[in-house]
Amino acid sequence: MTEPEICEKLQTVLKPGRYRHTLGVADTAQKLAQRYGADPGKARLAGLLHDCGKEASDALGHAEAGARLAQEIYGVSDPEILSAIRFHTTGKPGMSLLEKILFVADYIEPGRSQAPRLPFLRQLAFQDLDQAVLEISEDTLAYLKEKRVFIDPRTQETRDYYRENRGSGQSKA
Ligand SMILES: [Fe+2]
Ligand SMILES: [Fe+2]
Structure with a gap:
């Protein structure tokens, strides 16, 4: 499918707010890819489709x-x-570079407003991608704990891994 075809289809399956979020993630992922030397087209496509299963299943x-x-x-x-x-x-x-880019883009895209520390995280994302992954997983865990909802063990594993491997400088350009 071409991007216009994908967008047309997405608009029929996603609620308007979710569709706007999707475009924000696609733009942000593309910019992060340009910043860190990943394929901007792949990052954009990943952003466009990242929530295509949102209305089709539980969160x-x-x-x-x-x-x-x-x-x-x-x-x-x-x-x-x-x-x-x-x-x-x-x-x-x-995570691969593309995986980190999408993980971060989903959290910081311009339409987001609820999460704390967004201005800081938006800046950090373009300075040190691994550190941004760590900070976002910390905030996500804190939020889920406060809400007392189920925490996927993988969220914790992600935080632990990026805490242990901080400062390795791998994603600093
Ligand atoms: Fe999602
Ligand atoms: Fe999303």
């Missing part, structure tokens, strides 16, 4: 559902893109 399963739908409905076969979609909510230890 916990939407990333997994999204990866499946991206493949089956939107014709994406690139394993890097599908994996970025699959892990966009929880992250995972040792």
